[in-house]
Amino acid sequence: MTKATASRAEIRDFYDDCAAVLDAEDLAAFPAFFTQDCLYRVISRENHDDGLDHAPIHCRGKAMIIDRVTSTREVALYQPRSLRHFISGVRILSDDGDEIRSSANFLIIESLVEQEPQILMVGRYLDRIVREEGELRFRERSCVYDNYHIRTTLVIPA
Amino acid sequence: MTTAAIETPPAKCWPEDGITRVPAWIYSDPDIYAREMQTFHYGKTWNFVGLDCEVPEPGSFKRSWVGERPVIMVRDHDGTINVVENRCAHRGSLICWETRGKARDLSCPYHHWSYDLKGNLMGLPFLRGAQGKGGMPRGFDKSQHGLTRLRVAVRGGTVWATYSEDTLSFEEYTGPEILERLDRLVSRRPLRLVGYSRQMVKSNWKLYWENSRDPYHATLMHPFLSTFGILRTDGDYHSVPLEGGKHEYTYSQFDPELRNRTSEASQQIKSISNDLKIQDTEVVTSVIDEFNDGMMGAFQLFPTVLVQQYFNCLVVRHMIPKGPGAHELAWTYFGYADDDEKMRELRLKQSNLVGPAGFVSLEDSEVLSLMQPVVESRPDSQQVLEMGGHGTGAQSTMMTETLIRAFYEFYRREMKL
Numbered sequence: 001m002t003k004a005t006a007s008r009a010e011i012r013d014f015y016d017d018c019a020a021v022l023d024a025e026d027l028a029a030f031p032a033f034f035t036q037d038c039l040y041r042v043i044s045r046e047n048h049d050d051g052l053d054h055a056p057i058h059c060r061g062k063a064m065i066i067d068r069v070t071s072t073r074e075v076a077l078y079q080p081r082s083l084r085h086f087i088s089g090v091r092i093l094s095d096d097g098d099e100i101r102s103s104a105n106f107l108i109i110e111s112l113v114e115q116e117p118q119i120l121m122v123g124r125y126l127d128r129i130v131r132e133e134g135e136l137r138f139r140e141r142s143c144v145y146d147n148y149h150i151r152t153t154l155v156i157p158a
Numbered sequence: 159m160t161t162a163a164i165e166t167p168p169a170k171c172w173p174e175d176g177i178t179r180v181p182a183w184i185y186s187d188p189d190i191y192a193r194e195m196q197t198f199h200y201g202k203t204w205n206f207v208g209l210d211c212e213v214p215e216p217g218s219f220k221r222s223w224v225g226e227r228p229v230i231m232v233r234d235h236d237g238t239i240n241v242v243e244n245r246c247a248h249r250g251s252l253i254c255w256e257t258r259g260k261a262r263d264l265s266c267p268y269h270h271w272s273y274d275l276k277g278n279l280m281g282l283p284f285l286r287g288a289q290g291k292g293g294m295p296r297g298f299d300k301s302q303h304g305l306t307r308l309r310v311a312v313r314g315g316t317v318w319a320t321y322s323e324d325t326l327s328f329e330e331y332t333g334p335e336i337l338e339r340l341d342r343l344v345s346r347r348p349l350r351l352v353g354y355s356r357q358m359v360k361s362n363w364k365l366y367w368e369n370s371r372d373p374y375h376a377t378l379m380h381p382f383l384s385t386f387g388i389l390r391t392d393g394d395y396h397s398v399p400l401e402g403g404k405h406e407y408t409y410s411q412f413d414p415e416l417r418n419r420t421s422e423a424s425q426q427i428k429s430i431s432n433d434l435k436i437q438d439t440e441v442v443t444s445v446i447d448e449f450n451d452g453m454m455g456a457f458q459l460f461p462t463v464l465v466q467q468y469f470n471c472l473v474v475r476h477m478i479p480k481g482p483g484a485h486e487l488a489w490t491y492f493g494y495a496d497d498d499e500k501m502r503e504l505r506l507k508q509s510n511l512v513g514p515a516g517f518v519s520l521e522d523s524e525v526l527s528l529m530q531p532v533v534e535s536r537p538d539s540q541q542v543l544e545m546g547g548h549g550t551g552a553q554s555t556m557m558t559e560t561l562i563r564a565f566y567e568f569y570r571r572e573m574k575l
């Protein structure tokens with residue numbers, strides 16, 4: 001039997017750690033969850049299911065994730081907000097000892113000034129995870145959102 | 159008393175200073191909004207509906223909107239493209255529920271009236287009733303109960319529709335300059351659909367319409383542009399109103415050396431910080447000058463779209479009004495059928511620039527959605543539009559509001575305000 005890359009509990013912790021960084025707006029810590037040659041994207045279910053590649057956030061390689069983080073932290077102008085990620089239904093779809101394919105549901109609630117908290121996004125993570133120097137990393141993360149449209153703006157990665 | 163005075167009560171009079179002022183009530187007044195829909199979207203205009211590559215085969219359809227009205231763009235068996243209202247002629251049910259798909263005919267889910275791909279009523283269940291009872295009257299004429307069909311114009315890979323028999327031909331409507339710019343992007347090679355982004359913005363559609371005509375804000379509110387030298391106030395830039403203010407285009411010649419230069423103008427912009435470096439420069443550079451002209455820019459084709467080329471990112475921003483206080487933006491990203499793998503990836507990477515999460519567009523919807531309630535709270539207030547003087551001519555600068563003034567010159571004429 002080939003050695004498993006990680007257990008379901010480890011994957012769950014990995015997801016929670018990544019979400020905690022985003023909830024804390026500690027964006028500088030976000031790129032470390034990815035491999036150098038990763039693909040990270042936030043894509044609508046409409047495009048994903050139809051085989052259309054466009055994604056509002058499409059980062060090919062860690063460098064692009066770093067650029068998005070830099071731009072969001074240093075350059076972009078947006079209303080102050082709090083995000084909370086709720087992740088459930090973490091599942092390992094396959095594990096060949098080198099790479100795990102896993103998925104989970106996500107719900108992201110956004111709170112803005114003068115407004116009731118609202119659903120920013122709801123959808124599924126579709127991931128490929130590997131182990132590098134003992135640490136789990138995303139080789140690929142597709143945040144596939146069910147929302148028909150994005151409300152106003154998508155600032156913080158999903 | 160004249161009729162004009164009845165149509166325009168004193169409270170809804172345009173300010174005396176003319177087009178250098180815009181009264182805030184036009185962004186929230188329901189009567190004005192209803193009149194805009196009648197005058198513009200349902201009147202003598204060509205509205206963007208979609209791209210031909212979205213409906214590749216006979217029977218392929220896509221849902222779209224003209225004003226607030228849902229329509230279906232469908233490719234007929236003979237290859238032509240039809241646009242019909244997505245509203246059943248029986249009792250008004252929405253016929254087509256899927257965003258995109260393929261069908262042999264158009265059939266209403268409510269009582270199964272079925273229409274051909276031109277919208278002609280083909281049949282309806284129980285036309286003669288059941289067991290000799292009920293059914294339609296003998297005189298019921300199916301030919302009188304088809305779907306409302308719009309006139310269609312196809313230019314290159316783009317599809318347009320109008321409700322009016324009196325609308326000018328598409329080419330006359332756009333004028334030669336817009337036509338040339340449109341052809342540059344959509345008529346030289348067959349198009350390829352890259353995908354959609356959809357965004358709900360809680361502001362009056364005109365706030366967004368003006369925003370795309372406002373180069374003054376671009377380097378100030380979108381610091382990304384100046385930080386990475388994409389657009390600088392000291393660079394080449396042209397703001398050109400067209401067809402009496404109805405359409406416009408803006409463009410610049412891209413200058414890769416710009417980022418290394420600091421000029422007096424760029425020092426005035428607080429947002430520039432030259433110590434920031436982008437790691438993947440392919441996102442912000444014209445890697446492949448595919449139109450062989452070193453140009454990038456955008457144009458508005460009234461009343462529905464801004465067509466934009468950012469390096470190799472090509473996108474149609476379709477503004478769909480959703481009442482006085484909201485609009486949806488449907489972004490359709492496209493490329494060309496013969497794009498190679500490198501070009502496909504480049505378009506995806508550069509599409510990070512514009513869209514709901516765009517480096518140079520996310521601020522727009524933030525600002526406008528916060529602006530709408532403020533504007534609504536003071537319908538008696540006025541916008542000031544004096545940047546670049548009081549005129550409406552073309553200007554070779556970003557520091558001008560000439561495009562917005564030109565728009566309101568057109569708007570006032572059409573709306574009789």
Ligand code: FES
Pocket residue numbers: 246247248249250251266267268269270271
């Ligand atoms: S409403 Fe469409 S068939 Fe009755």
Ligand SMILES: [Fe+2]
Pocket residue numbers: 369375376380518519522
């Ligand atoms: Fe903008």
